[in-house]
Amino acid sequence: MINIRNTTKLDRDSVREIHLCAFPENENQAVSKLAVDLLDEDTTPETISLVAEVGGSLVANIGFSPVTIHDNQEWSGYILAPLAVKPEYQKSQLGSGLIKNGIEQLSNKDVNMLFVYGDPKYYGKFGFKPELASNYAPPYTLKHSFGWLALTLKEDISIQLPTQISCIDSLNHPELW
Template sequence: MIQTRQAQLHDRDRVRDIHLAAFPDAERKAVAELAVNLLAEQKTTETFALVAEADGNLIGHVVFSPVMCVDTGNDLGYILAPLAVHPTYQKRGIGTNLIEAGIKRLSDLGVSIVFVYGDPNYYGRFGFDADLATEYVPPYQLQYEFGWQAKRLTDIQGLPSPGKLTCVDSLMEPQLW
């Protein structure tokens, strides 16, 4: 049985291993380092990570961290990054469960928007949309502009004002974008 739970700092080695196994050679070290660094990220607004576990083994991991407006420093929403499922367990809905659990938590917190920089074919299934993201400028020039997407989480509150975004320290590395 697969269970989802909050990631803990003591999970860092197993989280690193998931990302090293799931990503191609060119990206794996940077993404694994990012995933581990985000476990210890200290900001006023919480960064949270979820893991999927089966038979005592970590098999998936996702992080949601706050994004802020450069001009005001106000929180605008969250960004989903990174996400990985160990190759042995891919195509079983584990990534979907992690994303949906994280989005539910953000919705419960009253967050109005979440961003992602990734494959539109994959993230589009969850309602992420490139058009919504166009007015929110990521911290760095994107290598693949089509991958910048956003998802509105609530209709109750208006979306935050468009502008340039900044992220937690661990994501403020140009090579990640």
């Protein structure tokens, strides 16, 4: 049976392990550190981390943290990062389940936009599009600019575009972009 729940600080070692074994060696240290660091973030609005549990083992993890636009307190944005499913559990809809669960939670929080930096072929299935992200400059220059994607959860017509977004400390490292 699959159970999706909020991650706790007690899950730290399992979360680190999920990302270490899912990502290639050139990325897995930085990404697993991010996943664990999110558990210590005390942001407003809150940083969200979810895990998928199968048969009592944690096999997938996803993080969502707030992003901000200077001088605009009304607009609410989040970024999805990181996401990993242990290799032996991939292609079982666990990644999709975590993404959909997170989108539902953020929709109930009146969030305007959700960003992700990832494969458009995968995230496109959930409605993420490069054209929705293109007027929101990420905090760092991207190595793969085609992977900068966004999903509109609630329109905000008052926003002045183009604009620059800022992220929380855990994501504020150029090697993650």
